[in-house]
Amino acid sequence: MSTSFSTPPSVAAQIARLPELPMAEIRALWQKLVGGETPTHNRQFLERRIAYRLQEAEFRKVDANLLDRNQRRIESLVETGKVKKRDRDYRPAAGTVLVREYKGVEYRVIATADGHYDFHGRMFPSLSMIAREITGMRWSGPLFFGLRPPTNAKAKPSTKKRGAR
Incomplete structure (x- = not known):
């Protein structure tokens, strides 16, 4: 007898399914992920917040420090009023x-x-x-791969015509 194990759908698949779910399931997901009653009947609002929570939960599993690093950057922005230059770490999140x-x-x-x-x-x-x-x-x-913009090491060509007086 063979047993079939199914893996849960990916976060992207779960998010893609949100528009197809009945509103009752959207409310149940909200309660499970956010807690409490839905604050609005605006379906688009609820889907966006649920999608965010699904990603947040998944990426915390993949990189536990990701949200902590982002939180420190946000706190630094609030404290100084300036956005610090990002580290030279251009590594994308797992699954990208x-x-x-x-x-x-x-x-x-x-x-x-x-x-x-x-x-x-x-x-x-x-x-x-x-x-x-x-x-x-x-x-x-x-x-x-477009994760970093090109540097402008070369000077731009002059727009002046040479020899013109």
């Missing part, structure tokens, strides 16, 4: 899918919980190694 089109081909990379990246079923320790695999050249992985 990075998509990059290069020479007409779309490439997908998935960030894993252990800080590595899954590219075509192979694990890589850095995005730069994947960018090199794709292009054949050395690239900054965070730059290649």
